[in-house]
Amino acid sequence: METVIELRSVQRSFVTEPDLADRIASMFGAKSSAGTLRAVDGVDLAIAEGEVVGLVGESGCGKSTLGRIVAGILPQDTGDVLFKGRPMVDKTRCKDGSGLGVQMIFQNPASALDPRQKIIDAITEAPIAHGLIKRSEARDFAIRALERVGMREDALDRYPHQFSGGQRQRVCIARALAVNPSVVVCDEAVASLDVSIQAQIINLFLDLKEELNLSYLFISHDISIVEHVSDRIAVMYLGQIVELAPTRELLENPQHPYTRALLAEVPSLDARLSEEHALTGELPSPLNPPAGCRFHTRCPIATETCRSDMPRLELLNGGHQVRCPVVQTKK
Numbered sequence: 481m482e483t484v485i486e487l488r489s490v491q492r493s494f495v496t497e498p499d500l501a502d503r504i505a506s507m508f509g510a511k512s513s514a515g516t517l518r519a520v521d522g523v524d525l526a527i528a529e530g531e532v533v534g535l536v537g538e539s540g541c542g543k544s545t546l547g548r549i550v551a552g553i554l555p556q557d558t559g560d561v562l563f564k565g566r567p568m569v570d571k572t573r574c575k576d577g578s579g580l581g582v583q584m585i586f587q588n589p590a591s592a593l594d595p596r597q598k599i600i601d602a603i604t605e606a607p608i609a610h611g612l613i614k615r616s617e618a619r620d621f622a623i624r625a626l627e628r629v630g631m632r633e634d635a636l637d638r639y640p641h642q643f644s645g646g647q648r649q650r651v652c653i654a655r656a657l658a659v660n661p662s663v664v665v666c667d668e669a670v671a672s673l674d675v676s677i678q679a680q681i682i683n684l685f686l687d688l689k690e691e692l693n694l695s696y697l698f699i700s701h702d703i704s705i706v707e708h709v710s711d712r713i714a715v716m717y718l719g720q721i722v723e724l725a726p727t728r729e730l731l732e733n734p735q736h737p738y739t740r741a742l743l744a745e746v747p748s749l750d751a752r753l754s755e756e757h758a759l760t761g762e763l764p765s766p767l768n769p770p771a772g773c774r775f776h777t778r779c780p781i782a783t784e785t786c787r788s789d790m791p792r793l794e795l796l797n798g799g800h801q802v803r804c805p806v807v808q809t810k811k
């Protein structure tokens with residue numbers, strides 16, 4: 481299978497300004513929480529044509545930052561992002577449509593849509609601006625785009641607030657697909673929806689993937705959502721991928737202690753894991769991550785080396801990669 485998206489050693493930091501509480505605290509000698517925060521720290525990842533890669537990890541581990549880099553709406557500081565083998569153009573500055581190949585769906589469809597824009601305009605604005613369709617074709621185009629996501633023509637002249645959350649997310653999906661992307665980044669795309677609606681939208685994503693041969697980077701903090709859609713799952717911790725494997729392999733044979741801890745929190749999965757591997761301790765601040773292995777402060781099997789040496793993501797077998805020297809040497 482052809483690779484559509486490839487990330488090579490991608491890094492992205494944010495400089496955080498001290499807030500009032502920080503400044504007061506530092507007057508009293510406390511360590512400020514302001515500084516440079518590495519949200520994405522050396523990520524390598526390739527997504528194939530028609531493939532769904534799930535990305536999981538606790539809140540703040542860098543999933544959205546990585547998703548926005550893949551979607552070309554946030555530039556990386558260092559490293560390469562290749563779309564079909566070519567460096568991705570920064571879409572925020574690109575007017576020729578060359579950055580349209582990757583689109584993004586966000587968690588909150590209400591804020592993703594302009595409340596004053598009719599559905600027809602939300603869907604046809606980008607394809608008209610990029611010369612993919614003529615203004616005179618807009619109505620027919622929008623009808624087809626809505627049908628594809630299971631909505632009817634009568635939605636065209638209405639406004640976002642007139643729809644439910646699930647329908648608004650369908651509109652966002654129709655809008656994203658209107659520019660014929662190859663890849664869609666879904667960032668917590670069903671997290672704001674009722675459980676009954678979540679399944680419908682997930683099924684829609686799967687149907688559209690088959691119909692249009694799309695690739696997805698499917699981001700969720702909830703591994704039980706990701707497992708239904710993903711061919712492979714990547715587990716992220718403090719800006720790094722710590723494990724990446726085909727979905728079944730990851731669920732049935734998790735290797736990294738962090739993955740095992742995450743899976744132990746999913747009630748439907750192996751109950752033995754929950755005894756053995758419950759996650760302890762606080763998530764360290766990404767402003768001041770632990771030296772060596774980022775996970776060693778919470779790891780039940782950490783050795784002395786783990787406190788000083790940063791492990792690499794190594795291939796075990798069958799496309800299973802893990803960033804843990806302890807389980808690597810056991811294999």
Ligand SMILES: Nc1ncnc2c1ncn2[C@@H]1O[C@H](COP(=O)(O)OP(=O)(O)O)[C@@H](O)[C@H]1O
Pocket residue numbers: 494495496517519537538539540541542543544545546766
């Ligand atoms: N624009 C920003 N400015 C400063 N810090 C940010 C910004 N965006 C994200 N961060 C920080 O980067 C880290 C990763 O955030 P994010 O990618 O949103 O994680 P996730 O999606 O996994 O919850 C967090 O510590 C977050 O506070």
Ligand SMILES: [Mg+2]
Pocket residue numbers: 543544545667668
């Ligand atoms: Mg996020």
